Amino acid sequence: MILHPAIIALVASSVLISSLVLYAVWYGVRILHSWDLRSGSSLQLDLERRTYLISTVLAYVFGFQLVSLFLLIYTADSLSTLFTGAMCAAGTFNVNFYGYPLLVVKIVNFLLAGLWLTVNYADNRAYDYPLIRKKYAFLLFLAPYLVLETVLQVRYFLGMSPDVITSCCGSLFSVNASGVASDLAALPAVPLQYAFTASMAATVVLGIIVVVTRRGGCAFSFVAGAAFIIGIASLISFISPAIYELPTHHCPFCVLQKEYGYIGYIFYATLLGGAVTGIGVGVLGPFRSVPSLVDIIPSLQRRLAVLSVLFYTSAGLLTLITIVRSNLK
Amino acid sequence: MGNWFERQRNIIDFTLSSLVRRKGKNLALLLVYALLVFLLASVMFFTHALRREASFVLQGAPEIVVQRMSAGRHELIPARYLGMIKGIRGVSGVRGRLWGYYFDPFSGANYTLMVPEAFSHGSGDVIIGQGIARTRLVGPGDVLSFQRYDGTPAILTVREVLPSASELVSSDLIVLSENDFRRFFGMAPGLYTDIVLTVRNAKEVATVAGKVQKLLPDTRPILKSEILRTYDTIFDWRSGIIVVILSSAVLAFIIFAWDKASGLSAEERKEIGILKAIGWETSDVLLMKFWEGAAVSLTAFLAGVLLAYVHVFFTPVMLFEPVLKGWSTLYPSFKLVPFINPYQVATLFFLTVVPYTVATIVPSWRAATIDPDSVMRS
Missing domain, CATH: 1.20.120 (Four Helix Bundle (Hemerythrin (Met), subunit A))
Structure with a gap:
C-alpha cells in the first residue's frame, strides 16, 4: 500500500459512499416489502419521508461518483513514476489484477447511477410514486456493484508496492522484472x-x-x-x-x-x-x-x-x- | 428554464439571509472547517512543491551510479573498474567520483566534500556553499581550518561562495582539488568513492545496469529513475502519514458538523415549520439545506486553500516543515515555486467536503421532514 493523500481520499470516500448506499438499500428493502400508498399507517408515512432521504443520498453519492472516476484516473497517472515501465495511468492500472476491472466497474457504475437518477427524476415528478418499486429494485441491483467497486479499489491500492531502492540491490528490479506493459492494443x-x-x-x-x-x-x-x-x-x-x-x-x-x-x-x-x-x-x-x-x-x-x-x-x-x-x- | 433559475435564486437568497441571521453558530463552523482545509492543503501543497524541487535537482544527475559493496556496505571502488565498465556497449562516458563527509565539531554539522570534474583553482583552495559560509562566518579570501584523517591540520583558502540559487543541493558543500581530497581522507590514488556512467540511449539504461552487475558482481548500480522514484515515495509517504494523523481531526470535524446540523434550535425548527405551513415542500427545504451546505463548504474551502497557499509559498512554512522536509543542522534555506493543480484541489475536496456532506445529509433530511403542526403547537 502506498500512503498517498489521494489514495487515502479515494478509499475513505468510497467506503463512505458504500455505507450510504447500504443504508439506502436497507430502506429500499423495507419500501419494496411494505409500500402501500393507500394505507395511512405510520409505517407508510415514515417510508414516504424516507424516500426523500434516499433520493438525496443517492444524488450526492452519484455526484461524488463522477468526480471520483476522474480522480482515480488522475491518481493512477501521478503514481506511474513509482513503477518500472509504467509511463502513465495505463501502466499503473496494470500493476496488479484489480486495476482494469476497477476502472470498468467504475464506468459501469457511473452509467447505472445516471440512469437511476433519471428514473428517480421521472418518478418524483408524478404525484403517486408510480415507479417506486421498480426504482428500488433497480437500486438493489446497483448496490452490489458499488460495493464491489469499493472492494476492488481497496484491493487495488493495497496490492501496490512501488519499485524503490532497498539496501540489498539497486537496479535489480528494473532488470529482472519484465516491466509493466503500457501499450493498449488498438483496433484497426x-x-x-x-x-x-x-x-x-x-x-x-x-x-x-x-x-x-x-x-x-x-x-x-x-x-x-x-x-x-x-x-x-x-x-x-x-x-x-x-x-x-x-x-x-x-x-x-x-x-x-x-x-x-x-x-x-x-x-x-x-x-x-x-x-x-x-x-x-x-x-x-x-x-x-x-x-x-x-x-x-x-x-x-x-x-x-x-x-x-x-x-x-x-x-x-x-x-x-x-x-x-x-x-x- | 428561466423559472428554474429564478426558483434557485430565491432559495439561495433566503438561505444566505438565514445563515447571516445565525452568525455565531455558522462562524464557528466555518472557522473549524476552514482550519481543517488549511491544515490538509498546507501538507499537500508543501509536499508537492518539495517533490518538484527534488525532481528538478535530480534532472542533472547521472543516469547510473555504480557503487562497490563489501560485506553489505558501500566501499571504495578501484580505478580498474572504470576500464571494464567502459567496454560495455552503449556506455558513452565513465567517470570516477571522489566525495565524502566531514563532521565539523565547531558547527556540529556534516559537510559534503567533493572533487569536481574540472577544478578551476589550485591546491589549497576551496569553494564553499552558503550554509558553511553562514555558520563559519567566512567569505572569499578567508581561511578555513579542518582536521585531516591523521589529526594534522588542513588550512584551506576560500576562493568562492556558491550562489544561493543552488542552495538546496550546495548548502553544505565544499569543493576542493583531487590532491587535497586524497590527503584529507588518506585515500590511495587508485581508488574512487563511486563511478558514474552516461548511457547514449535512454532505453538501454536498465540493460547496461544489468551488464555492470553481471560483469562486476560486487557492485550495485543505482539508476536515476530509481532515485527519483524513491524520493517520490518518501514524500508521498510523509504526507500520507500526516494525513492519517490528521484524519482524527477530520473525524472530530465530522462529529462537530453532525452535531451542529442536527442540533436545531427552537427558532430554526419554528422557521422550517412556518415555511412548510405556508406551502414549502419537503424537497424545497432539502434544496435550501443543499445550498446552505454548498455556501458553507465553498466559503470554508476557498478560505482554507487560500490561507494554505500563502502559508506554504509566501511565509516560512512553520507547521509540518521538520517532518516533511527532513532535518539537518545545515539545512538550506530555499524558496518554493508556487504551484497548485486541479488534482490537489479534487483530493482536498474528497478529504473535506465529502465527509462534511455525508455528515449533514441525515440531519438536513430530519429538519426537512418536520411536521409543521407539531412545531407550531409546541
Whole structure:
C-alpha cells in the first residue's frame, strides 16, 4: 500500500459512499416489502419521508461518483513514476489484477447511477410514486456493484508496492522484472472511422426522429449505447494518435494530461453524458403508459434525446477538429 | 428554464439571509472547517512543491551510479573498474567520483566534500556553499581550518561562495582539488568513492545496469529513475502519514458538523415549520439545506486553500516543515515555486467536503421532514 493523500481520499470516500448506499438499500428493502400508498399507517408515512432521504443520498453519492472516476484516473497517472515501465495511468492500472476491472466497474457504475437518477427524476415528478418499486429494485441491483467497486479499489491500492531502492540491490528490479506493459492494443483505424461516423450520424438522425415523432426511443437508446462503446474504441484507435501526432501511441489516459490541454476530459464527459441521457430515453420508454406519467415522460424523453444528440455532436465535432488540425496525416 | 433559475435564486437568497441571521453558530463552523482545509492543503501543497524541487535537482544527475559493496556496505571502488565498465556497449562516458563527509565539531554539522570534474583553482583552495559560509562566518579570501584523517591540520583558502540559487543541493558543500581530497581522507590514488556512467540511449539504461552487475558482481548500480522514484515515495509517504494523523481531526470535524446540523434550535425548527405551513415542500427545504451546505463548504474551502497557499509559498512554512522536509543542522534555506493543480484541489475536496456532506445529509433530511403542526403547537 502506498500512503498517498489521494489514495487515502479515494478509499475513505468510497467506503463512505458504500455505507450510504447500504443504508439506502436497507430502506429500499423495507419500501419494496411494505409500500402501500393507500394505507395511512405510520409505517407508510415514515417510508414516504424516507424516500426523500434516499433520493438525496443517492444524488450526492452519484455526484461524488463522477468526480471520483476522474480522480482515480488522475491518481493512477501521478503514481506511474513509482513503477518500472509504467509511463502513465495505463501502466499503473496494470500493476496488479484489480486495476482494469476497477476502472470498468467504475464506468459501469457511473452509467447505472445516471440512469437511476433519471428514473428517480421521472418518478418524483408524478404525484403517486408510480415507479417506486421498480426504482428500488433497480437500486438493489446497483448496490452490489458499488460495493464491489469499493472492494476492488481497496484491493487495488493495497496490492501496490512501488519499485524503490532497498539496501540489498539497486537496479535489480528494473532488470529482472519484465516491466509493466503500457501499450493498449488498438483496433484497426479505418473500419472504426466508418463505424464512428455512422454511429454519430445514426444517433443524430434517430434523435431527431424521437424529438419530432416521439417514437423510436428504444432504437435511439440502443444506438446511443453503441455509440459510447464505439466512441471509446475510436478514442484508443485513431483519435488519440491524432492528438499525440504519433501513430503508435494509443493511450486513452495521456489525453487527460496538461500537455494536451486536458482535451480528454471533454471527450470523456461528452461520451459519458451522451450515453447516460441516450440510454435514459430507452429506459423511460416502457413507463409511458403509466397514467400519472403520460404527460411527463414524453417531454422528458425529448429533452434527454436533445441532450444526448448535443453531447454526441460535440464529441463528433471535437473529433473532426482534432483530426483536421492534427499534423498526423 | 428561466423559472428554474429564478426558483434557485430565491432559495439561495433566503438561505444566505438565514445563515447571516445565525452568525455565531455558522462562524464557528466555518472557522473549524476552514482550519481543517488549511491544515490538509498546507501538507499537500508543501509536499508537492518539495517533490518538484527534488525532481528538478535530480534532472542533472547521472543516469547510473555504480557503487562497490563489501560485506553489505558501500566501499571504495578501484580505478580498474572504470576500464571494464567502459567496454560495455552503449556506455558513452565513465567517470570516477571522489566525495565524502566531514563532521565539523565547531558547527556540529556534516559537510559534503567533493572533487569536481574540472577544478578551476589550485591546491589549497576551496569553494564553499552558503550554509558553511553562514555558520563559519567566512567569505572569499578567508581561511578555513579542518582536521585531516591523521589529526594534522588542513588550512584551506576560500576562493568562492556558491550562489544561493543552488542552495538546496550546495548548502553544505565544499569543493576542493583531487590532491587535497586524497590527503584529507588518506585515500590511495587508485581508488574512487563511486563511478558514474552516461548511457547514449535512454532505453538501454536498465540493460547496461544489468551488464555492470553481471560483469562486476560486487557492485550495485543505482539508476536515476530509481532515485527519483524513491524520493517520490518518501514524500508521498510523509504526507500520507500526516494525513492519517490528521484524519482524527477530520473525524472530530465530522462529529462537530453532525452535531451542529442536527442540533436545531427552537427558532430554526419554528422557521422550517412556518415555511412548510405556508406551502414549502419537503424537497424545497432539502434544496435550501443543499445550498446552505454548498455556501458553507465553498466559503470554508476557498478560505482554507487560500490561507494554505500563502502559508506554504509566501511565509516560512512553520507547521509540518521538520517532518516533511527532513532535518539537518545545515539545512538550506530555499524558496518554493508556487504551484497548485486541479488534482490537489479534487483530493482536498474528497478529504473535506465529502465527509462534511455525508455528515449533514441525515440531519438536513430530519429538519426537512418536520411536521409543521407539531412545531407550531409546541
